[in-house]
Amino acid sequence: MAINTLIVDDEKPAREELAFLLKGFPEINLIGQGKNGVEAVNLIKEHSPDLVFLDVQMPGLDGFGVLKKLVERKARVPHVVFATAFDHYAVQAFDVNAVDYVLKPFDKSRIAKAIARARREMEADTSPAERLEKLVSQLAGPKPAVSSAPVKLLIKSQQRMLLVDAEDLVFATIADGLITVCARETDGTSNYRTLEEMHAALDADAFWRPHRSYLVNIHHIKEVVPWFKSSYMLKMNDKKQTEIPVSRQQTKRLRELFKL
Known part of the structure; x- marks a missing residue:
């Protein structure tokens, strides 16, 4: 049919x-x-x-x-x-x-x-x-109220299990099914199976998927860097100042966020 x-x-x-x-x-x-x-x-x-x-x-x-x-x-x-x-x-x-x-x-x-x-x-x-x-x-209708209670994420780092406030999460990335997390004071891995699952547990106004393989905290974006063919990179404010690509599909959201 x-x-x-x-x-x-x-x-x-x-x-x-x-x-x-x-x-x-x-x-x-x-x-x-x-x-x-x-x-x-x-x-x-x-x-x-x-x-x-x-x-x-x-x-x-x-x-x-x-x-x-x-x-x-x-x-x-x-x-x-x-x-x-x-x-x-x-x-x-x-x-x-x-x-x-x-x-x-x-x-x-x-x-x-x-x-x-x-x-x-x-x-x-x-x-x-x-x-x-x-x-x-x-x-x-009216949207449901969002809890103001801080969310904590468990990060495995050097055989330790650390609890990190969501606001301190800079970005997360996934490769070969493993999620790596970069926070203000530590790096490590997460037990979340997918970035979608992690994103759902966080504040939707503060976290964004600029690319299929990344989840970023909007408040930790240090710089928006113009790239080739009208694309962009995000420079984060972690110690390495990691650069994260913005996919073509997410360029619209980037412009909405920062009034580009």
Whole structure:
């Protein structure tokens, strides 16, 4: 069964990367791309797609705004897979309402799961409209209060197990499945299995994934260094002044953070 699919994202590199990955799925028939929320509403109305990969963070009418417009107009709602880079509250809402999402930077295996899930729901003739409407209502309501209690992370360093305040964490990186942590006073390794899991335990306003292999504390970024082809490096304020790359997909978030 061919799945007629749309991609909507305001960043051209993100659209191109996702379109390239979707070429690896023969059941996907990519019928169009949009670069903002208004185009998304019009494309969905015009093409009546089966599946839409929809960016959450877009200027003007964002991904949730697109969804709200469709619900308000009682239009046919396609199966939606949200693409998000950093909104942990939104991710929690997706999970609660069984709405699918993929995190940026995109991972082919995660996209495969999203497509498989959409296919199962289509074959079962399950409409996503009710779940998506609940999602819109939940996101429109007040966000839950965030605990102000300091988070401590366990770091293994030279056969010692040290507790480090989250605010002292400079950055973390993963290689070969092992997470290495750099804090203000010590370095070591963490028992977290993934950076996603570590990120979820930390303050979403203070920590950011500039690259698939890194998690950084925004308050410990010392300098933003322009790099080639409009890319950037982050110079951290650890003893080594480590330089961390910013992926193409996260350049938008960098500009939002520091008003570049």
